[in-house]
Amino acid sequence: MAAFLARRLAGALIVLLLVSLMSFALIWLVPGDPASAFLDASATPDQIQRLRTALGLDEPLPLQMAHWYGRILRGDLGESILLQRSVSAALIERLPATLSLAGTALLIATLGGVAAGIVAAVNHDKWADQATMSAALIGLSVPDFWLGLVLILVFAVSLGWLPTGGFVPFGESPLGWLRTIALPALTLGLVQLGFIARISRTAMLEVMRQDYVRTADAKGISKLEIVVRHCLPNAFIPIVTVIGIVAGALLGGAVVIEQVYSIPGVGRLIIGAIAARDFPVMQGGLLFLAVVYLTVNLTVDLIYALVDPRVRLT
Amino acid sequence: MATLEIDALEVRIGAAGLKVLEDVTLRVEPGEVLGIVGESGSGKSMLALAIMELLPGVARYAGGTLRWDGEDMIAAGPDAWRKRRGRDLAMIFQEPMTALNPVHRVGRQVEEVLVRRRGMSRDAARREAQALFQRVEIPRAAAMLDAYPHEMSGGMRQRVMIAMALATHARLLIADEPTTALDVTVQSQILGLLRDLRRDTGMSMLFITHDLGVIAEMADRVAVLYAGRVAETAPVREIFDSARHPYTRALLSAIPKTSGPRERLASIPGSVPALDAFPTGCRFAPRCAMRRDACDARAPRLRDATAGHAVACIEPFGYVSDEDGP
Numbered sequence: 001m002a003a004f005l006a007r008r009l010a011g012a013l014i015v016l017l018l019v020s021l022m023s024f025a026l027i028w029l030v031p032g033d034p035a036s037a038f039l040d041a042s043a044t045p046d047q048i049q050r051l052r053t054a055l056g057l058d059e060p061l062p063l064q065m066a067h068w069y070g071r072i073l074r075g076d077l078g079e080s081i082l083l084q085r086s087v088s089a090a091l092i093e094r095l096p097a098t099l100s101l102a103g104t105a106l107l108i109a110t111l112g113g114v115a116a117g118i119v120a121a122v123n124h125d126k127w128a129d130q131a132t133m134s135a136a137l138i139g140l141s142v143p144d145f146w147l148g149l150v151l152i153l154v155f156a157v158s159l160g161w162l163p164t165g166g167f168v169p170f171g172e173s174p175l176g177w178l179r180t181i182a183l184p185a186l187t188l189g190l191v192q193l194g195f196i197a198r199i200s201r202t203a204m205l206e207v208m209r210q211d212y213v214r215t216a217d218a219k220g221i222s223k224l225e226i227v228v229r230h231c232l233p234n235a236f237i238p239i240v241t242v243i244g245i246v247a248g249a250l251l252g253g254a255v256v257i258e259q260v261y262s263i264p265g266v267g268r269l270i271i272g273a274i275a276a277r278d279f280p281v282m283q284g285g286l287l288f289l290a291v292v293y294l295t296v297n298l299t300v301d302l303i304y305a306l307v308d309p310r311v312r313l314t
Numbered sequence: 315m316a317t318l319e320i321d322a323l324e325v326r327i328g329a330a331g332l333k334v335l336e337d338v339t340l341r342v343e344p345g346e347v348l349g350i351v352g353e354s355g356s357g358k359s360m361l362a363l364a365i366m367e368l369l370p371g372v373a374r375y376a377g378g379t380l381r382w383d384g385e386d387m388i389a390a391g392p393d394a395w396r397k398r399r400g401r402d403l404a405m406i407f408q409e410p411m412t413a414l415n416p417v418h419r420v421g422r423q424v425e426e427v428l429v430r431r432r433g434m435s436r437d438a439a440r441r442e443a444q445a446l447f448q449r450v451e452i453p454r455a456a457a458m459l460d461a462y463p464h465e466m467s468g469g470m471r472q473r474v475m476i477a478m479a480l481a482t483h484a485r486l487l488i489a490d491e492p493t494t495a496l497d498v499t500v501q502s503q504i505l506g507l508l509r510d511l512r513r514d515t516g517m518s519m520l521f522i523t524h525d526l527g528v529i530a531e532m533a534d535r536v537a538v539l540y541a542g543r544v545a546e547t548a549p550v551r552e553i554f555d556s557a558r559h560p561y562t563r564a565l566l567s568a569i570p571k572t573s574g575p576r577e578r579l580a581s582i583p584g585s586v587p588a589l590d591a592f593p594t595g596c597r598f599a600p601r602c603a604m605r606r607d608a609c610d611a612r613a614p615r616l617r618d619a620t621a622g623h624a625v626a627c628i629e630p631f632g633y634v635s636d637e638d639g640p
Contacts, residue, residue: 009378087381113571187321210412211407212412212413212414212416213416214368214413215414215415215475215478217368218399218400218404219399219426219431219478219482220370220396220397220398220400220401220403220425220430220482221400221426221430221431222396225430229418229426230415230418232416233415233418234415234416234417248419273460286546307415307417308417309416309464310464
């Protein structure tokens with residue numbers, strides 16, 4: 001078990017190293033340099049030079065790299081040119097909104113998707129199966145930005161039940177939080193719900209024809225018990241993998257949905273930074289999202305080991 | 315009253331309704347071990363699953379009756395079966411490697427029967443499971459309760475399956491080739507164990523195998539299955555001493571001899587016909603050395619040759635004439 005985790009952790013560190021290298025290289029991929037890209041055409045050479053010095057772009061490359069790693073290892077992601085404040089502080093300030101959105105969407109997608117997948121598998125080839133899977137396919141095919149706009153039109157504009165956008169932190173008002181997060185989380189979660197439903201159905205069908213399920217049936221226990229105690233824990237192994245992938249997709253999808261619902265999250269911060277060519281925020285955001293993504297994947301690996309005793313051996 | 319009475323059972327599979335079992339008539343008396351012998355494709359595993367109502371999705375009951383203590387199970391439906399399974403009926407399977415749930419500890423899988431089907435408390439079930447592990451001769455029984463299936467050998471897993479079957483207190487144990495997947499030495503240990511258990515508990519057993527040697531060791535009575543039909547049923551001694559069906563005789567002559575002069579091993583020409591290619595008459599006719607024109611007319615039904623010895627052949631050995639073989 002310890003060896004298993006150590007190996008996963010080592011893998012994550014390698015990925016982190018590559019991502020940090022790419023973040024660093026970002027500066028050298030822009031035509032000209034970040035300083036002239038940030039400032040518009042009317043800037044004087046003197047202004048550009050001053051920003052270049054402030055960003056440390058005058059130093060030799062190896063020294064810049066040493067500075068970069070020295071900073072990120074201390075958790076310092078630099079200063080935003082646009083916001084005039086530290087990138088870490090900006091990210092941390094935006095984090096609760098993004099985590100609320102992606103987390104709630106993941107909850108909706110997982111609970112709904114696994115439940116729908118079980119219903120479909122248990123009623124294999126009957127109408128309930130076909131209905132669930134058709135609904136899942138529709139959910140999968142609808143673009144999330146479109147669904148977001150439709151939901152805003154129906155529930156916010158026409159019915160007036162929920163706000164059209166914005167974000168209220170949970171700590172400030174749990175009800176306000178729920179009201180602002182409900183539509184965006186639903187929008188983001190529904191697409192992934194369809195995906196998880198289809199995967200769960202396949203996983204359940206695969207497990208249901210295994211010999212050990214027949215053994216459980218031979219014990220005469222109820223069908224519900226067979227599904228819950230014997231099938232589901234085994235089906236979880238492929239489902240957990242997919243949930244990990246979905247969690248990553250949700251973080252990416254959150255960027256679009258934050259835009260649609262005007263949620264002040266990490267996604268919007270990064271979009272804004274790209275628009276303004278605010279390089280330190282772009283670099284920091286990339287690194288930050290990579291860390292979040294790796295954490296999700298490590299968690300998935302940990303859940304694997306908890307669900308499947310055979311994994312702990314390897 | 316017989317524990318289990320099967321009368322003219324028919325099972326079909328697929329949309330085409332191919333018959334995997336046809337006109338199968340059998341009974342299992344209390345405390346008796348009925349051996350079912352047949353080649354691959356004879357329908358013996360399908361018969362076991364039909365008795366348990368664990369037929370795969372493509373298969374269905376298409377005729378006949380299956381009675382438990384006189385209760386017509388096919389008519390009574392799935393809920394009646396579910397009540398019997400794990401209480402009156404237990405089954406062990408051919409593949410111990412895949413028959414246990416990989417994510418649950420083996421002790422828990424045995425305890426599940428005790429708690430769910432016999433209403434024991436968790437603690438009592440745990441003690442009982444340990445006793446059962448000792449009974450089926452699993453070494454370090456207490457520690458092994460906490461093992462996962464992948465930590466055990468095939469023989470040990472089959473012992474767990476047997477412990478699970480014993481936990482039910484079933485009156486009929488269906489053993490579908492329980493030793494086929496095991497090493498020869500482990501095989502004889504498991505057979506010995508099953509024999510002891512049968513002696514101690516008095517449970518009936520339906521023992522399915524393709525191995526006549528195992529039949530000789532285990533069974534009181536034998537039913538020979540060929541292409542989904544019963545060819546012959548008789549007490550075990552009579553099967554070996556005076557088999558009447560040409561198929562049974564051919565099977566017996568295909569057992570390698572370990573004494574006497576070395577001779578070429580006899581084999582039955584051809585193979586069991588595919589489900590969609592069963593002959594209209596006697597299903598063994600195309601491979602039968604004694605075949606005559608009348609054999610192709612219709613499949614002969616099982617009829618008594620002597621008391622307790624039935625055979626499905628229009629002219630079995632020792633029945634019409636007295637040419638009772640060597």
